[in-house]
Amino acid sequence: MMRRIFAIAGAELRIALRNRWILIATSLMVLFSLALTFAGAAPTGALGVDLLTVSVASMTTLSVYLVPLLALLMSFDAIAGEVERGALALVLTYPVSRGELLLGKLVSHLVVLSLAVFLGFGIAGLAAWLAGGVGGESLAALLRLCWSAVVLGASFLAIGYALSATARSSSAAAGLAIGVWILFVVLYDLGLLGALVYDGGGFFTRKLFPLLLAANPADAFRIFNLSGAGKVALASGLAGATNGLPGWAVLLSMFGWPPAVLALARLALKRVEP
Amino acid sequence: MAAAAEGRDDMLDVRNVVKRQGPRETVKDVSLSLRAGERMALLGHNGAGKTTLIRMILGLTRIDGGSISVFGNRPGDGKARRITSYLPESVVFHKSLSGREQLVLFARLAGQPVDGCMPLLERVGLAEAAHRRVGTYSKGMRQRLGLAQVLLGRPRLALLDEPTSGLDPISRHDFYGIVDDMAAQGTAVLVSSHALTELEARTDRIAILRTGRLVAMDSLENLRRRAGLPIRIRVKAAEGHAAEVAGALGGNRMNGCRVELSCLADQKMARLKAITALGDAVADVDLVPPSLEDLYRYYAAGEAGS
Numbered sequence: 030m031m032r033r034i035f036a037i038a039g040a041e042l043r044i045a046l047r048n049r050w051i052l053i054a055t056s057l058m059v060l061f062s063l064a065l066t067f068a069g070a071a072p073t074g075a076l077g078v079d080l081l082t083v084s085v086a087s088m089t090t091l092s093v094y095l096v097p098l099l100a101l102l103m104s105f106d107a108i109a110g111e112v113e114r115g116a117l118a119l120v121l122t123y124p125v126s127r128g129e130l131l132l133g134k135l136v137s138h139l140v141v142l143s144l145a146v147f148l149g150f151g152i153a154g155l156a157a158w159l160a161g162g163v164g165g166e167s168l169a170a171l172l173r174l175c176w177s178a179v180v181l182g183a184s185f186l187a188i189g190y191a192l193s194a195t196a197r198s199s200s201a202a203a204g205l206a207i208g209v210w211i212l213f214v215v216l217y218d219l220g221l222l223g224a225l226v227y228d229g230g231g232f233f234t235r236k237l238f239p240l241l242l243a244a245n246p247a248d249a250f251r252i253f254n255l256s257g258a259g260k261v262a263l264a265s266g267l268a269g270a271t272n273g274l275p276g277w278a279v280l281l282s283m284f285g286w287p288p289a290v291l292a293l294a295r296l297a298l299k300r301v302e303p
Numbered sequence: 304m305a306a307a308a309e310g311r312d313d314m315l316d317v318r319n320v321v322k323r324q325g326p327r328e329t330v331k332d333v334s335l336s337l338r339a340g341e342r343m344a345l346l347g348h349n350g351a352g353k354t355t356l357i358r359m360i361l362g363l364t365r366i367d368g369g370s371i372s373v374f375g376n377r378p379g380d381g382k383a384r385r386i387t388s389y390l391p392e393s394v395v396f397h398k399s400l401s402g403r404e405q406l407v408l409f410a411r412l413a414g415q416p417v418d419g420c421m422p423l424l425e426r427v428g429l430a431e432a433a434h435r436r437v438g439t440y441s442k443g444m445r446q447r448l449g450l451a452q453v454l455l456g457r458p459r460l461a462l463l464d465e466p467t468s469g470l471d472p473i474s475r476h477d478f479y480g481i482v483d484d485m486a487a488q489g490t491a492v493l494v495s496s497h498a499l500t501e502l503e504a505r506t507d508r509i510a511i512l513r514t515g516r517l518v519a520m521d522s523l524e525n526l527r528r529r530a531g532l533p534i535r536i537r538v539k540a541a542e543g544h545a546a547e548v549a550g551a552l553g554g555n556r557m558n559g560c561r562v563e564l565s566c567l568a569d570q571k572m573a574r575l576k577a578i579t580a581l582g583d584a585v586a587d588v589d590l591v592p593p594s595l596e597d598l599y600r601y602y603a604a605g606e607a608g609s
Binding site for chain 1: 358
């Protein structure tokens with residue numbers, strides 16, 4: 030089983046390398062992280078935190094948009110594209126299960142994503158260190174940002190597979206992926222904000238809002254990184270919004286989404302007639 | 304004898320299989336079986352149900368009636384998949400992988416040793432192009448790569464869906480050479496095609512599908528005999544004898560000196576005697592047996608009267 034998963038992952042990685050996905054994803058992350066690190070150099074004095082702390086706060090906000098986008102772009106074609114090319118029919122005549130196929134793709138896409146995230150944020154950290162703005166606490170925050178960004182990516186990779194297995198064509202899957210991205214990283218927060226204003230500090234604001242916020246994997250990621258470490262929270266100003274939110278809710282959302290949606294994707298894939 | 308011809312001895316046993324797509328039956332009550340080492344051509348027009356039948360045998364498409372057994376296994380079972388190989392009608396491999404990398408992936412999925420890949424690529428004539436990306440391959444080369452993956456791990460049943468469409472005559476010939484080798488090693492081979500040419504005629508049995516129904520399944524000789532298609536006899540009369548020849552033999556007078564007759568196989572000798580009896584009035588005789596195309600059209604287009 031493992032051998033077949035790795036065979037698929039290996040081939041997918043090669044493809045990602047050849048069609049420049051690895052290059053594009055990594056350079057995008059490096060560029061944005063470096064830009065944010067140096068743009069964040071200004072307010073450090075005022076807040077009394079080091080350069081990397083501010084940079085982690087900015088990079089968290091960036092990741093909320095960029096990581097789901099990258100993950101969806103990598104995954105939307107994974108099933109629908111193979112069905113269209115007729116490749117899935119051939120692969121499924123080999124003794125490989127649909128679950129193994131899905132896991133193989135997930136492994137390769139996670140490798141690409143990790144490479145982009147660790148290199149991108151790592152170089153930003155290095156730059157901050159060279160500028161003399163790194164402390165023990167901010168380094169821990171950076172590391173936390175890196176691995177939680179990969180977990181965030183896993184959620185959206187799984188969502189992309191589920192869409193790809195449900196959509197009738199590759200282009201339909203692309204449309205759905207864009208829709209999901211806008212829904213999760215833009216509309217969801219706007220909706221909550223609207224409800225918050227309407228509610229005016231009532232039950233919704235105190236009890237429901239923090240839980241609903243944590244239920245979205247993108248927001249859970251944001252809370253996890255911005256309200257966790259004291260100084261980053263200071264730099265971001267998010268701490269107030271999530272008062273009264275139990276710590277497990279954020280972790281449950283972050284780690285619950287990937288396996289839950291992957292199981293959905295597996296179910297959808299079962300019904301695909303290649 | 305009868306027991307040996309039935310059941311476990313068959314590599315493939317398809318019984319009364321039905322496939323519905325909406326209200327339409329696209330495969331209707333089809334039964335066929337293949338023994339080890341047997342080559343069968345599955346013929347039919349586009350839309351006759353060939354691909355659907357093959358996909359049902361592979362377990363890619365659900366069966367709506369009847370049963371299929373692949374050497375005693377259900378289609379799509381792990382065991383059935385291990386002993387079956389498949390060449391889709393239009394193989395679209397990933398264009399960023401090289402031919403060898405693509406084949407290595409298949410070998411790993413099949414649990415076959417990876418060092419068998421280069422010899423296979425050599426065998427299908429892709430040794431030179433093995434390290435080039437599939438994106439640069441011609442249609443014929445992609446088809447050869449598809450054939451190479453069919454040969455992985457010596458399958459016991461090979462299902463080849465229109466493997467030679469779009470290939471030049473020499474490639475088609477090579478292709479059937481490889482099919483013959485596979486059969487010689489005991490693989491049961493089912494090759495689908497939308498035409499009956501000399502190559503398809505070289506198989507052991509020919510099955511013909513018409514709008515989802517199996518209208519014929521037999522050896523070429525038996526199909527010929529059963530169709531009873533007329534033999535055409537072209538007689539060339541000596542100069543000035545055309546009217547005499549046409550009068551004596553009947554048939555159609557084509558031009559100044561040619562007369563065309565047709566007769567069934569069992570009347571052939573009698574007709575020839577009548578022709579030779581005319582002596583010097585006849586300059587030449589040509590016998591044209593029914594062509595493969597005539598035969599195919601007879602069954603596949605329903606000229607037998609459906």
